[in-house]
Amino acid sequence: MPADPILALDARHVWHPFTQARTAPDPTVIVRGEGASLYTADGTRLLDLVSSWWVNLHGHAHPDIAGAIAAQAHALEHVIFAGFTHAPAATLAARLADQLPGDLNRVFYSDNGSTAVEVALKIALQAAHNRGEARTRLLAFEGGYHGDTFGAMSAGASSGFYAPFQDKLFDVTFLPYPATWAGDPAVEAKEAAALSALDAALGEDVAAIILEPLLQGAAGMRLTRPAFVDEVMRRVRGQGPW
Numbered sequence: 413m414p415a416d417p418i419l420a421l422d423a424r425h426v427w428h429p430f431t432q433a434r435t436a437p438d439p440t441v442i443v444r445g446e447g448a449s450l451y452t453a454d455g456t457r458l459l460d461l462v463s464s465w466w467v468n469l470h471g472h473a474h475p476d477i478a479g480a481i482a483a484q485a486h487a488l489e490h491v492i493f494a495g496f497t498h499a500p501a502a503t504l505a506a507r508l509a510d511q512l513p514g515d516l517n518r519v520f521y522s523d524n525g526s527t528a529v530e531v532a533l534k535i536a537l538q539a540a541h542n543r544g545e546a547r548t549r550l551l552a553f554e555g556g557y558h559g560d561t562f563g564a565m566s567a568g569a570s571s572g573f574y575a576p577f578q579d580k581l582f583d584v585t586f587l588p589y590p591a592t593w594a595g596d597p598a599v600e601a602k603e604a605a606a607l608s609a610l611d612a613a614l615g616e617d618v619a620a621i622i623l624e625p626l627l628q629g630a631a632g633m634r635l636t637r638p639a640f641v642d643e644v645m646r647r648v649r650g651q652g653p654w
Contacts, residue, residue, distance in 0.1 A: 414438055429560075445472025466629075493521065526559025529622070533563045536620035547619040551610070553589040557630035558622060567622050571631055585613050591634035603640045610644060614651045621648050 414420050418441050428439065440458070442450045448471055450458045463469055470477060488498060505519040520535070522528040533550065540547035550567065557571045558564040565574045566581040574581065587609045590602035610621075625641050628634040 416441060447471040447473075524559075526561040526564045529558045529564040529567065530561050532622070533567065533620065540619045545616075547617055549615075549617045550584045550619060551613055551621040552584050552586055553606075553623050553628075554586045555589050555591075555628050555631035555634060556622070556624050557628070558624075573630075587613060589628065589631075589634065590636050590640060591628070592636055599637065603637070603643075606640070607643060607647070610647060614647065618651065 414423060416438075419438050422439060422441075427433065428436070441452060442458075443453050444451050445460070448460055450460050450472065452458070460468065460472070464472075484500065491498060493501070501521065508519055509517045520531055522531050536550075537548065552558075552567045552570075554570045556568050557573065558568040562577070562580065563582075565577055566584050568574070569578065569581050569584065570586045588602075588606045590599065590606045592599040592602060596602075621644070623641070623644065626636060626638060
């Protein structure tokens with residue numbers, strides 16, 4: 413067992429995500445954070461270059477954020493959101509709607525990326541159901557990673573992360589992703605092939621398409637051009653009631 417008491421407790425009681433428990437080295441014990449830095453007990457400073465798995469964009473221990481969290485916790489930390497509301501939720505939704513294009517003017521709150529994908533997929537499918545439309549098929553791009561709940565895994569099955577769950581996932585139609593880089597001579601051919609596959613897949617049974625705009629991170633930092641994303645959106649919007 414590790415000599416550090418925190419590591420000992422961790423080894424006895426914690427399962428870490430994306431970690432092979434038998435072969436992985438001991439995790440690094442972090443005692444505090446400040447800005448883009450993390451600190452161990454002996455004062456070693458580490459740069460948090462992945463923003464703590466892409467979610468801590470404003471840095472650690474930001475005084476304004478910490479103060480707002482503390483003030484809110486003293487007033488109201490949580491209330492059931494079915495049949496109730498409160499000023500922070502309504503105000504934030506309005507501010508987000510002001511930043512969104514077109515008629516995107518409503519917010520459904522979720523608590524992480526995977527369940528946000530679940531919510532989006534369910535909204536698309538339920539919307540079709542409520543309209544009496546037989547739209548049940550979902551489209552996604554090969555290599556995309558969308559999270560680790562079952563709907564998100566289904567939409568990212570081609571990423572290769574989910575072999576133990578493959579027979580539990582629902583069907584998704586996967587399209588080729590035109591990964592490119594600056595000066596890629598084949599980019600137009602890649603995009604043309606991807607758009608041709610999209611055209612062939614679109615139909616009255618499609619409920620939604622999901623993609624990581626511009627960058628597939630988990631798939632190996634694979635980029636595509638903004639013009640391709642724009643063209644995907646143009647073609648998809650011409651095929652449905654959205």
